[in-house]
Amino acid sequence: MSNRPQNVFVLGLDEANLPTLRAAAGARDLVFHQLLTIEELQEGEVRVPELLDRARAVLDAFEEPVDAIVGYWDFPVSTMVAILAKEYGTPATSLESVVKCEHKYWSRLVQEEVVTEHPRFGRVDLDADDPRPPEGLRFPMWLKPALSYSSELAYGVEDMAEFRTAVEEIGKGIHRVGRPFEYILEQLDLPPEMDGVGGQVCLAEETLNGxxxxxxxxxxxxxxxxxxxxxxxxxxxxxxxxxxxxxxxxxxxxxxxxxxxxxxxxxxxxxxxxxxxxxxxxxxxxxxxxxxxxxxxxxxxxxxxxxxxxxxxxxxxxxxxxxxxxxxxxxxxxxxxxxxxxxxxxxxxxxxxxxxxxxxxxxxxxxxxxxxxxxxxxxxxxxxxxxxxxxxxxxxxxxxxxxxxxxxxxxxxxxxxxxxxxxxxxxxxxxxxx
Missing domain, CATH: 3.30.470.20 (ATP-grasp fold, B domain)
Known part of the structure; x- marks a missing residue:
């Protein structure tokens, strides 16, 4: 630790977490700064380029060193931390590694490469005239967008009638997070298996037990x-x-x-x-x-x-x-x-x-x-x-x-x-x- 207090910028800093941040070991030597509100970051359809520019404006106007950029929320905070930390020279994991976690379909493909401990899964074509479960998957199953907040638009389905209802509901709301995420995907060199997948994709997975x-x-x-x-x-x-x-x-x-x-x-x-x-x-x-x-x-x-x-x-x-x-x-x-x-x-x-x-x-x-x-x-x-x-x-x-x-x-x-x-x-x- 240096002699001066260190400046930590928190994307989406909220009142509920401020006391626990201050209770962290070494936090007495830290000064926490809010970098956009959680409402700005997550309400409505997020606009990632605009949010990044607003965050950069705050950081550029700050007259002291920026020692850390952190966040504890899902998209867009997780991806913005990786982008901004790289730009401002603070430690963080790569944007690609974040997206490999957060894009549920890509995440399954990566998991499949190294472990067997995952459910059977596949993509669902929301635009098909008669959407069907992926070949080889059995009911009961879960349908969910590749990107979502707090299990939003995630549905457990037992049969084709429930499957069709879930597809309809997901199709209505998937753009709110999926469309902005496509901007993030454009920043990466995607592997062949992700060609044309995009951010507005629906995933089906067999239900896990236990x-x-x-x-x-x-x-x-x-x-x-x-x-x-x-x-x-x-x-x-x-x-x-x-x-x-x-x-x-x-x-x-x-x-x-x-x-x-x-x-x-x-x-x-x-x-x-x-x-x-x-x-x-x-x-x-x-x-x-x-x-x-x-x-x-x-x-x-x-x-x-x-x-x-x-x-x-x-x-x-x-x-x-x-x-x-x-x-x-x-x-x-x-x-x-x-x-x-x-x-x-x-x-x-x-x-x-x-x-x-x-x-x-x-x-x-x-x-x-x-x-x-x-x-x-x-x-x-x-x-x-x-x-x-x-x-x-x-x-x-x-x-x-x-x-x-x-x-x-x-x-x-x-x-x-x-x-x-x-x-x-x-x-x-x-x-x-x-």
């Missing part, structure tokens, strides 16, 4: 390190997350297999000096694992969990790598043995009322040790107007809990939900509570 698990890591000096394995637990009979829990309860031999697969894939696709997050399925019945998707960034959703258990949020690894420092994360030096991020969801549309003010949320957090609460909607907001939701539910609050047992995590979550007292009206009858 329990979902996330692996977080980084590549530094050519060596892949996995610093955390987390369980992802769904609501009963649902594909929507109920909570992420750290550390994982999977057997150590399974976790080691996940680490090995993650390391082989990330080094193969040229990942370097950056964090990553890979989502897997593990099927205990067959003792098999498969990659669901690769994220070209660590998960900001997990920052508090690492802070609760390891003593430092996972933002530490991102910051250290971007500054050329040692990214090693402390191990089990936090206050709690376990931690969870809970997704309080509503499964029908509604209009929110009785959202507690900030001072009331702060009171709940003081009264229940080891919790943090983020309410997603604002007063009188319709749930279906909230962006970046999955296709089956609405996130109304994120509740972080630390504890020494699963029972303690759940008890704290239940107390928080009760204390929030969030209310919802049906959208067509605003004055009737649902």
């Amino acid at each position: 329990v979902q698990v996330a692996v977080e890591g980084y590549v530094h000096d050519g060596e892949a390190t996995v610093y955390g394995v987390l369980d992802s637990i769904n609501y009963p009979d649902s594909t929507s997350f109920l909570r992420h829990q750290y550390p994982s309860a999977l057997p150590e031999q399974v976790q080691q297999r996940l680490r090995d697969v993650a390391g082989r894939v990330m080094t193969h696709l040229g990942w370097s000096e950056a964090t990553f997050s890979i989502e897997f399925f593990h099927d205990p019945a067959t003792d098999t694992t498969a990659i669901l998707e690769i994220n070209p960034r660590h998960s900001q959703s997990h920052a508090e969990l690492f802070e609760y258990v390891d003593g430092v949020p996972n933002h530490h690894c991102m910051l250290a790598l971007a500054l050329g420092d040692d990214p090693t994360l402390p191990h089990r030096q936090g206050k709690y043995a376990l931690a969870a991020k809970w997704y309080y969801r509503w499964f029908t549309d509604g209009v929110v009322h009785e959202v507690p003010p900030p001072h009331e949320i702060a009171r709940i957090e003081r009264e229940i040790p080891g919790v943090r609460i983020d309410v997603v909607p604002h007063e009188a907001q319709r749930l279906s107007d909230i962006g970046q939701q999955d296709s089956y539910s609405y996130e109304v609050a994120h509740i972080f809990t630390g504890g020494d047992s699963e029972e303690e995590l759940r008890e704290k979550y239940d107390r928080c939900v009760a204390a929030l007292r969030l209310g919802f009206d049906t959208p067509d009858e605003p004055n009737n509570p649902s």
Whole structure:
């Protein structure tokens, strides 16, 4: 570290992550600067060239050294970090390696070159008169755009009727992210297998079975390190997350297999000096694992969990790598043995009322040790107007809990939900509570 504070520009810096960024090891010597808002970066159909020019204007006008450029969101942030870091001479992985993660079809092709732990997959022609599943794929399957946010436009389908409905819905909305991504693809020398694929492509994959698990890591000096394995637990009979829990309860031999697969894939696709997050399925019945998707960034959703258990949020690894420092994360030096991020969801549309003010949320957090609460909607907001939701539910609050047992995590979550007292009206009858 130099004697002066170092300037870190964060694409999409938000209030929710600022405290955890400041809690990272060494962050007392850092000054964080917002480089565009998350709303500018992700709302509507993004215009990448315009966003890059606006970011460059901010960086060029800054009169001190730019020491690091970082981000913890998906496209366009992930790709913009790679482009801007190269231009301003700060450490980052290459744009090509980011795109090989983020373009779900290209990512599958790359995975296929080095591992077998992935589902059968293929492309779906959205423009065909009668779109059909790729040859050799069987129901049930998932249809998803090659690019999307937070499972947006991802549909599980059981038969041809559901397949056709999903194709229609994806066709209506795929341009929002897919069209801007084509600008990024134009910046690369694409391999023959990606000729003509573009950004507005729909992927079909056979449904994976088992329990979902996330692996977080980084590549530094050519060596892949996995610093955390987390369980992802769904609501009963649902594909929507109920909570992420750290550390994982999977057997150590399974976790080691996940680490090995993650390391082989990330080094193969040229990942370097950056964090990553890979989502897997593990099927205990067959003792098999498969990659669901690769994220070209660590998960900001997990920052508090690492802070609760390891003593430092996972933002530490991102910051250290971007500054050329040692990214090693402390191990089990936090206050709690376990931690969870809970997704309080509503499964029908509604209009929110009785959202507690900030001072009331702060009171709940003081009264229940080891919790943090983020309410997603604002007063009188319709749930279906909230962006970046999955296709089956609405996130109304994120509740972080630390504890020494699963029972303690759940008890704290239940107390928080009760204390929030969030209310919802049906959208067509605003004055009737649902």
